Amino acid sequence: MKTQSIIALTVSASLLFLASSCGGQKQAANTYTPPVEEVMPFDTPEFKSNAEFFRAKASGVSADRNMAKTVARTSALNELATQVEVVVKSVIQSYANQYQVGMETENVSKIQNMAVTAVSQQLNGAILKDEKSFRMSDGRIEYWVVLEMSRVPVMEAAESAIAADEKLGIDFNEFKFQEFFNQQMKDLEARENAK
Numbered sequence: 743m744k745t746q747s748i749i750a751l752t753v754s755a756s757l758l759f760l761a762s763s764c765g766g767q768k769q770a771a772n773t774y775t776p777p778v779e780e781v782m783p784f785d786t787p788e789f790k791s792n793a794e795f796f797r798a799k800a801s802g803v804s805a806d807r808n809m810a811k812t813v814a815r816t817s818a819l820n821e822l823a824t825q826v827e828v829v830v831k832s833v834i835q836s837y838a839n840q841y842q843v844g845m846e847t848e849n850v851s852k853i854q855n856m857a858v859t860a861v862s863q864q865l866n867g868a869i870l871k872d873e874k875s876f877r878m879s880d881g882r883i884e885y886w887v888v889l890e891m892s893r894v895p896v897m898e899a900a901e902s903a904i905a906a907d908e909k910l911g912i913d914f915n916e917f918k919f920q921e922f923f924n925q926q927m928k929d930l931e932a933r934e935n936a937k
Contacts, residue, residue: 830896863899
């Protein structure tokens with residue numbers, strides 16, 4: 743009796759399964775949704791680095807608005823620091839290659855490190871250009887910031903660091919250095935506009 747009821751139950755389940763799967767192929771509903779372009783905040787020229795300003799944008803996500811803002815600001819500062827470091831190192835490398843012929847690699851590295859250290863202190867002067875806050879569907883906050891820093895204090899800090907060194911300051915040509923700096927800022931602007 744017990745065996746018959748197990749067999750009957752198994753057969754019933756099998757028939758139910760077969761009946762539900764024998765409906766033939768069903769047409770898939772036309773549910774194609776075309777992709778939607780995402781508009782990134784601060785993706786216009788006034789929020790990108792140019793020949794006069796270093797600019798960096800970043801976002802942070804958190805359930806707490808202040809935490810999201812802190813994450814966004816920290817990320818933007820890191821991005822700004824990276825931009826500044828790349829420009830300063832490129833300027834010094836170009837200056838050393840074209841003006842200070844025969845400058846040893848060790849001296850170039852020393853100048854780059856001194857200048858980057860001096861310039862990194864200028865990052866505290868970065869100002870908040872703009873910010874936006876979005877509430878996500880899960881309730882968290884997405885916070886966007888754009889930080890901006892003028893090229894002038896960066897260039898001056900790099901010049902001061904080089905001029906302060908006894909050995910390097912003797913042959914330092916401030917005008918030539920500024921030419922290289924201005925060219926690197928124009929190159930940065932071109933790269934930003936190409937994005």
